[in-house]
Amino acid sequence: MITDLRPVMVTVADKEVHSDSFATLFFDFAIDFKPGQFIMAWIPGVDEKPYTISHHSPQRFAITVEAKGRFSKKAVALEKGDKIGIRGPFGNGFTISDKPNIAVVAGGCGMAPLAPLVDALEASRNREIILIHGARSKEFLLYPERFSTHRRICTDDGTQGHRGFVTELLEQEILARDILAGEDNDTPALDMVYTCGPEIMMAKVFAICEAHSIPCQVSLERYMRCGFGVCGACVCSDRVVCKDGPVFGSQTLREMEDFNTTALLKSGKPVPLNEYASWRCQ
Amino acid sequence: MQTNFLGTPLKTPLVLASGVLGNNKAILERVWANGCGLPTMKSIGPAPRDGHSNPTVIDLGEGMINAVGLPTPGYLNMETEWLELENRDFPVNASIYGGSVEEFVMVAEFVATKRPEFIELNISCPNSDKHGMLFGVNADASYDVVSAVKKAVDIPVIAKLTPAAPDIAAIAKACEEAGADAICAINTAGPGMIIDIESQMPVLDFKKGGLSGPMIKSIAVRCVYDIYKAVSIPIIGLGGITTGKDAIEIIMAGASLVGMGTAVRYRGITAFNKVNKEIDDWLAAHNTTMDEIRGAAHREGK
Numbered sequence: 136m137i138t139d140l141r142p143v144m145v146t147v148a149d150k151e152v153h154s155d156s157f158a159t160l161f162f163d164f165a166i167d168f169k170p171g172q173f174i175m176a177w178i179p180g181v182d183e184k185p186y187t188i189s190h191h192s193p194q195r196f197a198i199t200v201e202a203k204g205r206f207s208k209k210a211v212a213l214e215k216g217d218k219i220g221i222r223g224p225f226g227n228g229f230t231i232s233d234k235p236n237i238a239v240v241a242g243g244c245g246m247a248p249l250a251p252l253v254d255a256l257e258a259s260r261n262r263e264i265i266l267i268h269g270a271r272s273k274e275f276l277l278y279p280e281r282f283s284t285h286r287r288i289c290t291d292d293g294t295q296g297h298r299g300f301v302t303e304l305l306e307q308e309i310l311a312r313d314i315l316a317g318e319d320n321d322t323p324a325l326d327m328v329y330t331c332g333p334e335i336m337m338a339k340v341f342a343i344c345e346a347h348s349i350p351c352q353v354s355l356e357r358y359m360r361c362g363f364g365v366c367g368a369c370v371c372s373d374r375v376v377c378k379d380g381p382v383f384g385s386q387t388l389r390e391m392e393d394f395n396t397t398a399l400l401k402s403g404k405p406v407p408l409n410e411y412a413s414w415r416c417q
Numbered sequence: 418m419q420t421n422f423l424g425t426p427l428k429t430p431l432v433l434a435s436g437v438l439g440n441n442k443a444i445l446e447r448v449w450a451n452g453c454g455l456p457t458m459k460s461i462g463p464a465p466r467d468g469h470s471n472p473t474v475i476d477l478g479e480g481m482i483n484a485v486g487l488p489t490p491g492y493l494n495m496e497t498e499w500l501e502l503e504n505r506d507f508p509v510n511a512s513i514y515g516g517s518v519e520e521f522v523m524v525a526e527f528v529a530t531k532r533p534e535f536i537e538l539n540i541s542c543p544n545s546d547k548h549g550m551l552f553g554v555n556a557d558a559s560y561d562v563v564s565a566v567k568k569a570v571d572i573p574v575i576a577k578l579t580p581a582a583p584d585i586a587a588i589a590k591a592c593e594e595a596g597a598d599a600i601c602a603i604n605t606a607g608p609g610m611i612i613d614i615e616s617q618m619p620v621l622d623f624k625k626g627g628l629s630g631p632m633i634k635s636i637a638v639r640c641v642y643d644i645y646k647a648v649s650i651p652i653i654g655l656g657g658i659t660t661g662k663d664a665i666e667i668i669m670a671g672a673s674l675v676g677m678g679t680a681v682r683y684r685g686i687t688a689f690n691k692v693n694k695e696i697d698d699w700l701a702a703h704n705t706t707m708d709e710i711r712g713a714a715h716r717e718g719k
Binding site: 139140141142144175177179180182183184218220222360361362363364365366367368370372373374375392393399400401402403404405 | 436437438439440441443444446447459465466467468470471472473474475476477478481483485488489490491494495497498611613615616618620622678679681682685686
């Protein structure tokens, strides 16, 4: 059993390569889990990094890795039979709305933490899920065959779906519902929007939700060390992303000045988000 | 539970240990709002430093092992933090470190201009080859650092000591003679090490790390007990304090204030409020006060 104490070495049971830069690593181990939670993955001699769990069943879980920096390039290169250290799960996960009309808005590898949420939403009855999925281009769209829910796709370069941003599709969806709601009651307003992706995208999703009075949950990313709310490396305003988050709801987001503005480097220095993002990709 | 420490009123006797949270004003304020009388900033060093790579912090169940490695933007690169802290309505303890007496003085002089209520000298961190503990295990070196900083600043100076010192009371005595206004004891113990037997690798990237949490409490209590006998300046006692009874125990060893860090792992950020209440409840049940029990374990016949 994997726990939130010292890392347990687990074997890569399966590997699914999505594209040159994305791979999903499957592990045949039990872990308690709620969609949106994450684990710390350790490659001995390299580093340890947080990854949200992208697939979960009672005896199996997976992480999806995008090759960006030194650690993630090594992680993507792991093969079936290789070992990696895991501790967790950590964080709060998504609060699953008991209301029926849900939008899930994913950008790039932000699809990874949202995927088990979509699985959970699909497994429960009486849901109307709108999945809006964006990526740089067609080959970066994760899990193209995974869900039964219809997805509205957009790509930056137009190689699949709408050419443009997920936020445009979300606004279209909300406005269409507003108009239809005036004519009949068959197209109800959204009850909840879940999102993960680049922070600037999530901030826009949140702003749209605020403008339309729709509650929203976003999953944040920050540099982490402990994973359990002690070291403070991942603070965002007065919240500790690893413990209080990584998922935050509308009420908290309204009070988080650092949301979409500031993150700490490894040294603890607060910097604008774009500077943080380019450092994280090294 | 209001108390007075070196002339500064504190709303509670609980201190946030340095290195835990403390990365920005907002989180320091939240810790304060949750019952901590004196939040301590993350240690500020002479130059930008990333600290060690991960893994840096591991929970062993009965406490933690960490080698975060003193990350700091460097004292000259903290304008944002200082600006934010300028308009605070809570006291702060600024923890600083250096690799030499000169570096300690350089950082202390600058930090003093930002008017924290206290400056804590971290002469006891085990997680850096060049900084910290070299001073804290040697009475002469501790004396030199404390006396140099005392000459340079007009803010109360607290010396934070390591249990790795063969005679921690002698170090405390040297710090007192050098002019330290208070002692903080203890920093993490060890260092220790954990090895993953599957990969046959040390888990921490820095290989060894400081131990904290319940497993070191009895070391902390012993250290505070020894220091209380040796000095007359107040002591901040910390190391594994997680409950009100733990706090009472270290106060009986001689602590005036009680620090907590790893307790945040086990009881959340509200640990401070919980421990304040537990201290209050215990004192009320025993019809006594903190002043009455301070150093009680030193009484003849006890």
